[in-house]
Amino acid sequence: MKRFLFTVLGLAGMVSAWSQSFVFDMTKPQPVYSDAAGHGYDVIAPPSGKTAASFFFSVKVPDGNYRVTVVLGSKKKKAATVVRAENRRLFVENTPTQKGEFVTCCFVVNKRSPYINDKESVWLKPRENDYLNWDDRLTLEFNGPAPAVKEIRIDRDDKVPTLFLCGNSTVVDQAKEPWASWGQMIPRWFDDRVAVSNHAESGLTASSFIAQNRLDKIMSMIKPGDYVICEFGHNDQKEKDPGAGAYYNFSFALKKFIDRVRAAQATIIFATPTQRRAWDEANKHIVETHRDYPEAMRAVARREQVPVIELHEMTRTFFETLGFEDSKKALVHYPMGSFKGQTQALADNTHFNPYGAYEVAKMVVMGMKQIGLPLVGDLRADWKDYSPSRPDDFNLFKWYPSVINDFTKPDGN
Secondary structure: OOOOOOOOOOOOOOOOOOOOEEEEEOOOOOOEOOOOOOEEEEOOOOOOOOOOOOEEEEEEOOOEEEEEEEEEEOOOOOEEEEEEEOOOEEEEEEEEEOOOOEEEEEEEEEEOOOEOOOOOEOOOOHHHHHOHHHOOEEEEEEEEEEOOEEEEEEEEOOOOOEEEEEEOOOOOOOOOEOOOOHHHHHHHHEOOOOEEEEOOOOOOOHHHHHHOOHHHHHHHHOOOOOEEEEEOOOOHHHOOOOOOOHHHHHHHHHHHHHHHHHHOOOEEEEEOOOOOOOEEOOOOEEOOOOOOHHHHHHHHHHHHOOOEEOHHHHHHHHHHHHHHHHHHHHEEEEOOOOOOOOOOOEEEEEEEOHHHHHHHHHHHHHHHHHOOOHHHHHEOOOOOOOOOOOOOOOOOOOOOOOOOEOOOOOOOO
């Protein structure tokens, strides 16, 4: 996805001098983003004032955590606004406001680039070169039925604890509709005292994550008191190189994560891999497809005293509760023509859609509560405990798609 820009809206609004703190009055004209301006409307044409189209706004900042405060609403009209950031990370669900009413929301966005130091960087896959997650700016997406924003404030925050995520396509911030993963949904449940930095990527194994310098990137950012969650297994089971196997190179790679994270005085957590939608139709149960890999992860965790979030078991319960047909509602199963430009049916039994990703994110939060992770003290006030045996009604779930879409299946299975 390239950042095509179409319209310029005159002079910039007020922005402070460079001090890692910015305030933008969104009731005044703003420019289209450029390196010279360092801020502005991005990705798509900015709103004309006559439509309720979604829009993006970017600010050029160094790597780090940023407290973002947005004032939603308009003095001229009713509004209803969703706020996401970078690669569709969800922070604020649909927030309606009456004419003249304003709601202030605060959250922390982690911004990163591929660079580790002047000699090393993350080995990005070609498609990642266009990811909003890896560029030189922090990008906010304002979406919803009728988005309206009065003010944006961005402040650097070097003290907030960071939750780093490592994994594959079931964890990654999926860049494009209709794909989604739990890693981009989980920020919604934490307040402005927690940052989430998702380094997962489609198709990765525990070993390739390390080989591509992704763990090195985390270690360049991590600080004492931070957290790291690792979910692997889907792609690891397909490795065929010498030494491959659940109890060989997979377990060895997991031990590397443990040792490096603990050396940084941070906490590591394992999450067993999410289930595939593979059914024993006769017995109405999910078939085990991950072979020894979930148990190998548990064995390493027992030996090294690493807490485990049992996504493997929770997603099994989730799928079986929904049943054979309705479990498709949690994954990328869409008839041809469901989306503009979709020329063939999508039937993916591994990768989640926004509803499924949202539900799995709740499972991760419940797993954090079950292992007593201190981060759960920073859940938002509207959090309600969740059970995969009583999932949210998919008929009531509402997602406002981004304008960025692609019907190519992500790497991995």
